Amino acid sequence: MIRVVIAGARGKMGQEAVRMVTGEPSFQLVAVVDIKFAGLMMKDVEGMEPLDVPVYNDLHDCFAEVESDVLIDFTAPEIGKKHVVTALEHGVRPVVGTTGFSEEDVKELSALAESKRTGAIIAPNFAIGAILMMKFSQMAAKYLNDVEIIEQHHDRKLDAPSGTAVKTAQMIAEVRESKRQGHPEEKEQLAGARGADFDGLRIHSVRLPGFVAHQEVIFGGEGQSLKIRHDSFHRSSFMPGVKLACETVMKLDILVYGLEHIIE
Numbered sequence: 001m002i003r004v005v006i007a008g009a010r011g012k013m014g015q016e017a018v019r020m021v022t023g024e025p026s027f028q029l030v031a032v033v034d035i036k037f038a039g040l041m042m043k044d045v046e047g048m049e050p051l052d053v054p055v056y057n058d059l060h061d062c063f064a065e066v067e068s069d070v071l072i073d074f075t076a077p078e079i080g081k082k083h084v085v086t087a088l089e090h091g092v093r094p095v096v097g098t099t100g101f102s103e104e105d106v107k108e109l110s111a112l113a114e115s116k117r118t119g120a121i122i123a124p125n126f127a128i129g130a131i132l133m134m135k136f137s138q139m140a141a142k143y144l145n146d147v148e149i150i151e152q153h154h155d156r157k158l159d160a161p162s163g164t165a166v167k168t169a170q171m172i173a174e175v176r177e178s179k180r181q182g183h184p185e186e187k188e189q190l191a192g193a194r195g196a197d198f199d200g201l202r203i204h205s206v207r208l209p210g211f212v213a214h215q216e217v218i219f220g221g222e223g224q225s226l227k228i229r230h231d232s233f234h235r236s237s238f239m240p241g242v243k244l245a246c247e248t249v250m251k252l253d254i255l256v257y258g259l260e261h262i263i264e
């Protein structure tokens, strides 16, 4: 039985994670963390499932009182980072979907996980299709050097570009010869028209109501184009990956960044 705490449990992903954990016989939801409600049971909080599970507003207090194995975090970057540190300090393994961490943050947290010999997984995207999209894009970038990423999300999203787009660009950068794309003398007539620059590759972020999470990676070559696209139409698409991460993190003693490293 894996004892799980969920931070951000009232959020869109947190609610989905609560459903996944409570529906999984080998997992036990032992507590949730929410800044606005503490000292209550989930069943007494509007917007939470009717469960006899305690709600904490502070992760230290939670771990001091509740025996836990895994922390699932779907919150926001600043608090998410603090949560990872707190979890590792208590010997609890973090499984983190929160995006917006910098490369420095990931390095820092990796060093902490290593020093504590405690497993951790940070995955900017838990959907298997998105992992494949990233891997296929990395394969294609070996042969097609010119690429732009268009990511599309709901308009409640705080970070731009998305964690998935950044991870895709990082994976592409591992194999793509560094290159500034477009005309060498191109000028933006409106600031931002060419998107965000990652090693000369451009990332464009669309935010619209009705969207969930979508990304297209477009390659251009002499007389041809290749498009690799993934769509998450529902947040349930992320849950098999979260479940796998919770099981896998129990066997790790380092931090793994990206689900592609744990999918066979």
Ligand SMILES: NC(=O)C1=CN([C@@H]2O[C@H](COP(=O)(O)OP(=O)(O)OC[C@H]3O[C@@H](n4cnc5c(N)ncnc54)[C@H](OP(=O)(O)O)[C@@H]3O)[C@@H](O)[C@H]2O)C=CC1
Residues within 6 Å of the ligand: 007, 008, 009, 010, 011, 012, 013, 014, 033, 034, 035, 036, 074, 075, 076, 077, 079, 096, 097, 098, 099, 100, 123, 124, 125, 126, 127, 159, 163, 238
């Ligand atoms: N890795 C993946 O596969 C996926 C990752 N994500 C990422 O997960 C994160 C959450 O997304 P989503 O669920 O859509 O966002 P929501 O805004 O719906 O939920 C965020 C939750 O975090 C809580 N929260 C925010 N700040 C704090 C804080 N300081 N302390 C404690 N709790 C806090 C919010 O509480 P309150 O409402 O009270 O402010 C809310 O319950 C984002 O970073 C997003 O990019 C999303 C989808 C998939």
Ligand SMILES: O=C(O)C1=N[C@H](C(=O)O)C[C@H](O)C1
Residues within 6 Å of the ligand: 099, 124, 125, 126, 153, 154, 157, 159, 161, 162, 163, 164, 165, 212, 213, 214
């Ligand atoms: O905020 C979201 O919704 C999502 N965030 C993650 C990201 O930033 O890539 C994963 C997915 O795209 C949904």
